[in-house]
Amino acid sequence: MVGETDRAALAAEVCVALTRCCPDSRTEPVGSMGSGTADSFSDIDIAWVVPDARFPDCLARVVGVLGEVRPVESVRVDPDFYRSDRRRLLFVRFVGLPLFWRLDLDVRTASIAGDPRYDEGNPAARAREGEWSRPASALANAVGAVKAVARKRDDDARGLLDRGFARIGADDRATGAWADDVTRLAHAAALRDPSLTDLAAQVTALAARHLGDSRT
Numbered sequence: 023m024v025g026e027t028d029r030a031a032l033a034a035e036v037c038v039a040l041t042r043c044c045p046d047s048r049t050e051p052v053g054s055m056g057s058g059t060a061d062s063f064s065d066i067d068i069a070w071v072v073p074d075a076r077f078p079d080c081l082a083r084v085v086g087v088l089g090e091v092r093p094v095e096s097v098r099v100d101p102d103f104y105r106s107d108r109r110r111l112l113f114v115r116f117v118g119l120p121l122f123w124r125l126d127l128d129v130r131t132a133s134i135a136g137d138p139r140y141d142e143g144n145p146a147a148r149a150r151e152g153e154w155s156r157p158a159s160a161l162a163n164a165v166g167a168v169k170a171v172a173r174k175r176d177d178d179a180r181g182l183l184d185r186g187f188a189r190i191g192a193d194d195r196a197t198g199a200w201a202d203d204v205t206r207l208a209h210a211a212a213l214r215d216p217s218l219t220d221l222a223a224q225v226t227a228l229a230a231r232h233l234g235d236s237r238t
Contacts, residue, residue, distance in 0.1 A: 029123055030055070032116075033066045035091045036125065040070050043087045044080050047072040052128070063169040065124040074108070074131040081110060081129065088125070093117040098158055104149030106141040108134050113162065121165050121228055157211035157218055160186040164207045164225045171200045172232050183207055190214050204229035
């Protein structure tokens with residue numbers, strides 16, 4: 023059974039692979055892993071700072087590099103930075119690993135390494151409609167809601183679910199029957215994008231396993 027030691031080892035392998043790909047770059051764990059506050063529901067947050075001139079090349083190579091560490095199931099680009107000239111936030115799922123172990127890879131150029139808010143709220147950096155998957159994003163919200171409830175953060179869970187339903191145009195909201203709420207959101211997302219059916223089933227199983235019949 024995989025555990026937190028394996029997650030830390032995976033994060034270390036990712037950092038080594040990325041710096042090997044671009045020797046002039048640097049990587050570091052950030053978020054809860056970086057601060058030492060990670061729990062069993064934490065994902066893997068890594069910052070990768072690359073030379074400005076290497077930014078396009080690093081983006082072109084990153085999926086292949088990660089695939090050498092472990093087979094990659096899927097990669098999404100945060101729509102807020104989809105067209106940023108110096109930043110990308112990649113959401114990476116690896117084959118066979120828990121849904122909680124998503125890799126959130128923040129790729130930045132060296133010139134903005136000290137500006138954590140670069141391009142936040144910049145309309146020119148945002149993806150255009152059709153360049154990102156609303157259903158896939160809604161499923162990510164569903165996973166986030168499972169985490170939030172497990173951490174006793176019901177208000178956060180409600181917000182994640184309501185935004186997920188709204189993102190795919192579903193006339194639905196969280197009720198506090200958390201496993202049912204997550205299941206409905208996963209089902210609605212899969213209806214809108216059948217390629218996500220398997221992932222939606224995994225999310226539904228995750229909710230059943232961690233939430234059961236929990237209510238507010």
